[in-house]
Amino acid sequence: MSWRNTAQDWSTPIKLLHWLLALAVIAMAVMGLVMKYGDFTPVERIRLYTLHKSVGLTILVLALLRLLIRLLDRGRPLLPPMPRWQHLAASFSHVALYVVLIGMPLTGWLYNSASGFPLQWFGQFKVPALVERSAELKALAGGLHFAGLIVLVIVLLMHAGAALQHHFVNRDNVLRSMLPRSRRNRR
Numbered sequence: 001m002s003w004r005n006t007a008q009d010w011s012t013p014i015k016l017l018h019w020l021l022a023l024a025v026i027a028m029a030v031m032g033l034v035m036k037y038g039d040f041t042p043v044e045r046i047r048l049y050t051l052h053k054s055v056g057l058t059i060l061v062l063a064l065l066r067l068l069i070r071l072l073d074r075g076r077p078l079l080p081p082m083p084r085w086q087h088l089a090a091s092f093s094h095v096a097l098y099v100v101l102i103g104m105p106l107t108g109w110l111y112n113s114a115s116g117f118p119l120q121w122f123g124q125f126k127v128p129a130l131v132e133r134s135a136e137l138k139a140l141a142g143g144l145h146f147a148g149l150i151v152l153v154i155v156l157l158m159h160a161g162a163a164l165q166h167h168f169v170n171r172d173n174v175l176r177s178m179l180p181r182s183r184r185n186r187r
């Protein structure tokens with residue numbers, strides 16, 4: 001268990017949050033589509049929406065925590081030599097993934113607020129509205145929430161594709177640096 005990023009590995013908190021958030025965001029994207037377009041009774045639909053909103057707010061807090069940890073520990077595993085455009089593409093997609101991780105919950109929260117629906121976190125406490133009820137803001141936030149899904153799918157495919165290419169084609173340390181400590185590192 002390592003609390004700091006090293007030249008070989010991301011820190012344990014970054015790894016844990018990376019995979020937890022990756023799973024949660026993918027599950028939430030599927031859930032968003034299923035709950036909106038699936039065939040459910042009104043009660044079932046309300047339950048699904050309520051769960052979607054609570055998990056989404058949890059993602060917002062964890063994503064902000066991850067960003068904070070990342071900003072506090074600026075070290076990072078060494079990257080293998082690669083063309084400049086690949087560096088730029090990686091940096092761009094990492095920023096885009098942080099924007100999606102934080103932007104999806106915020107636009108969902110904005111949509112909910114502008115719709116005038118009350119919001120609770122797993123039935124434990126009330127979450128305040130971000131804005132007053134407004135049809136224009138509701139339409140804008142709904143559009144942005146959907147646009148976020150498109151950005152997520154495109155950037156995630158690029159990101160996961162690049163990680164797999166590093167691992168299986170280039171056979172370097174990039175994917176291993178985000179996995180539980182590799183055997184190479186334990187030796």
Ligand code: HEM
Pocket residue numbers: 025028029030031032033036049052053054055056057059101104105106107108109111112119142145146149
């Ligand atoms: C990472 C977090 C989130 C992801 C990936 C996500 C994803 C999605 C997706 C894919 C849809 C279907 C969009 C469409 O077809 O228009 C959706 C709908 C929705 N989401 Fe989220 N969402 C997230 C967080 C939230 C949060 C935090 C809230 C509210 C507090 C929220 C509220 C809603 C609502 C109310 C809808 C239904 C919109 C409608 O009926 O038109 N979402 N979400």
Ligand code: HEM
Pocket residue numbers: 018021022023025026070077090094095097098101156159160161163164174175176177178
């Ligand atoms: C929705 C899902 C995902 C999100 C939101 C996400 C997000 C991120 C972010 C923001 C970073 C940048 C770390 C930083 O500099 O702070 C990162 C790094 C990384 N991710 Fe993901 N990721 C996702 C899925 C995946 C998947 C499926 C894989 C593998 C197939 C993967 C492999 C990696 C690797 C290897 C790194 C380290 C890259 C490096 O050292 O430059 N990620 N991820």
